[in-house]
Structures are given as structure tokens and as C-alpha cells.
Amino acid sequence: xxxxxxxxxxxxxxxxxxxxxxxxxxxxxYGLYWYKQKYGEGLIFLMxxxxxxxxxxxxxxxxxxxxxxxxxxLHITASQPSHAGIYLCGAEFMTTDSWGKLQFGAGTQVVVxx
Amino acid sequence: EAxxxxxxxxxxxxxxxxxxVTCSQNMNHEYMSWYRQxxxxxxxxxxxxxxxxVTDKGxxxxxxxxxxxxxxxxxxxxxxxxxxxxxxxFCASSTGTAFLHFGDGTRLSIL
Numbered sequence: 001x002x003x004x005x006x007x008x009x010x011x012x013x014x015x016x017x018x019x020x021x022x023x024x025x026x027x028x029x030y031g032l033y034w035y036k037q038k039y040g041e042g043l044i045f046l047m048x049x050x051x052x053x054x055x056x057x058x059x060x061x062x063x064x065x066x067x068x069x070x071x072x073x074l075h076i077t078a079s080q081p082s083h084a085g086i087y088l089c090g091a092e093f094m095t096t097d098s099w100g101k102l103q104f105g106a107g108t109q110v111v112v113x114x
Numbered sequence: 115e116a117x118x119x120x121x122x123x124x125x126x127x128x129x130x131x132x133x134x135v136t137c138s139q140n141m142n143h144e145y146m147s148w149y150r151q152x153x154x155x156x157x158x159x160x161x162x163x164x165x166x167x168v169t170d171k172g173x174x175x176x177x178x179x180x181x182x183x184x185x186x187x188x189x190x191x192x193x194x195x196x197x198x199x200x201x202x203x204f205c206a207s208s209t210g211t212a213f214l215h216f217g218d219g220t221r222l223s224i225l
Contacts, residue, residue, distance in 0.1 A: 006156075035214075042118075042204060042216030043157075088156060090214075101172060102147070102214065106156035 003027060004091050006105035013079050014113050021074045021108045023089035030092040032072045033102070034063050037086040046074075046087075076110075084112045116141045120205050120217035127195060128225050135190045135220050137205035143215070145208045146188040147172070148180065150201040151219075157204065163188055195224045 005024045013019045023032065031050045035043040047056045049065035049072060056063050060077045076083050089105045118139045127133055139146065147162035149172075159172030163182040177199055179191040188207075192199060200223050206214040 004156075009154075040202070040219065040221070042218050043206075043214070044216075045213055048213070090157075101159055101162070103159065103173070104149075104157035106154055 003093070004089060004103055004105040006089055006108050008108060009106065010109040010111070012111045012113060015080060016078050019076050019079055019110065021087050021089075021110075023072045023074070023091075023105055025070045025091055025093070027070070028094045029065070029069045029072075030094045032063075032065050032069075033090040034072075034074050035088045035090060035104075037088060037107070039086065043088065079110075079112050081112050084110055086110070116215065118205055118207050118215050118217040120203075120220050122220060123218065124221050126223045126225065129196055130194050133192050133195060133222075135192075135203060135205075135222070137188045137190065137217060138186050139188075139205075139207040139215070140186065141207060141209075141215065142185065143207035143209055144185070145210060146182065147206050147208075147214070148178070148188070148190050149204045149206065150174065150199075151204060152201050160190065160203075192222075195222075197224050200224045 003026050007022050033048050034046040037043045047063045052067040052069045054065045062075045065072045086107045086109050088107045090102045121136045144165045148160040149157040151157050158174045161180040163169045203220045205217040208214045
């Protein structure tokens with residue numbers, strides 16, 4: 001979706017290093033959702049952010065939503081091989097014609113090397 | 115076990131031959147949706163359904179049909195498939211629109 005831009009498109013990180021993925025919206029978000037996908041498989045829900053300035057953590061993954069609710073970041077600390085995969089952000093927008101429509105960014109492929 | 119089941123998982127077919135991809139969920143979810151995933155484009159929504167007999171177009175509905183006669187099932191129908199519909203398809207369900215449970219995907223190749 002051009003309304004939701006993810007960066008980088010891919011990244012390679014050495015095991016134990018940190019990484020950050022960004023998701024930027026051209027419109028104000030009602031909610032921002034992070035999913036992880038292993039190649040060719042279905043998506044697994046990671047986290048949901050709805051309030052401006054909100055931050056959530058689960059194990060070594062932290063997601064933040066900015067105050068304006070247009071940008072989110074996903075940060076992984078001390079990456080492990082299990083963190084490899086494709087990370088996608090999904091969003092619901094604050095517009096009346098967006099109800100029921102969850103749009104996704106193009107995804108960020110993460111490779112973790114030994 | 116809570117799950118979304120798609121069938122078939124893989125299909126190679128020819129242009130114009132009608133096909134149906136089935137999707138079934140056992141979580142009593144009201145909301146169901148179909149997506150296609152293409153390299154560099156991410157997931158794009160095809161159709162979604164808020165409940166039985168209630169369906170609506172997503173971002174890329176052309177060439178697809180859906181029906182929601184029962185809560186648990188949401189089949190995706192390609193009446194006359196074309197090569198540009200070659201893709202990886204996902205069905206998802208949820209009680210809302212965001213906490214989606216995804217199926218394992220169906221890889222369609224249309225020659």
C-alpha cells in the first residue's frame with residue numbers, strides 16, 4: 001500500500017546486534033499492527049498500538065507509535081536466528097471509508113547471520 | 115485448536131478455468147478477509163466480510179468473487195482466472211479487524 005511505507009525493504013544483521021524497522025503512514029492511524037511472517041507462511045500477530053506515544057514490548061521486541069500517530073518503529077534487541085523472517089506493519093486509518101480495511105506495508109525481510 | 119484452514123495449499127491451473135479456494139475458521143469469528151501477497155507489494159486486501167451475508171470490496175477485488183453463507187466459511191472464487199492472478203493468497207479471520215488469524219496460504223499459478 002502506498003499509504004503505508006516500510007523501511008528498509010530488507011536488512012542483514014549479525015546475531016546479537018540490534019535492528020529497527022520503520023513504518024510511515026500518509027494518514028493518521030486509528031491503529032497500527034505489527035506481524036511477522038516466515039517465508040511462504042501465514043502471518044503471526046505481534047503487537048497492536050493505538051495511542052499516540054504508545055510503546056509496547058514483548059521479550060526482545062519493542063514497538064512504538066509516535067505522538068502524531070503516523071509513524072511506528074519496531075526494534076529488536078540482541079537479535080537471534082529466531083527473529084529472521086518478514087515483518088509487516090498493518091494499519092487501520094481514521095477515515096470513514098477505511099472501516100474493515102486493514103492495509104499492509106510491503107514488508108521488511110530480516111536475515112540474521114551467525 | 116483454533117485455526118484458519120485454506121484449501122488447496124498449492125494449485126497450478128490454466129487461464130479461464132474456474133476455481134475456488136476454500137477458507138474455514140473454527141473460532142466463531144465474525145470478520146473474515148482475503149489477501150493476496152506479491153513481491154514488493156505486500157499484502158493487498160481483495161474482499162472482506164463483517165458477518166454472514168455481508169461482504170465488501172477491498173483494494174483489489176477485480177476478477178474475484180466471494181460469498182459468506184455461513185459464519186465459518188468464506189470461499190474465494192476466480193470465475194475466469196488470468197495469469198495476473200498468480201499469487202500467494204491468504205485468508206484471515208478475527209473478532210475485530212486487526213487481531214487477524216491467518217491461514218497458511220494458497221499458492222496459485224495460472225498459466
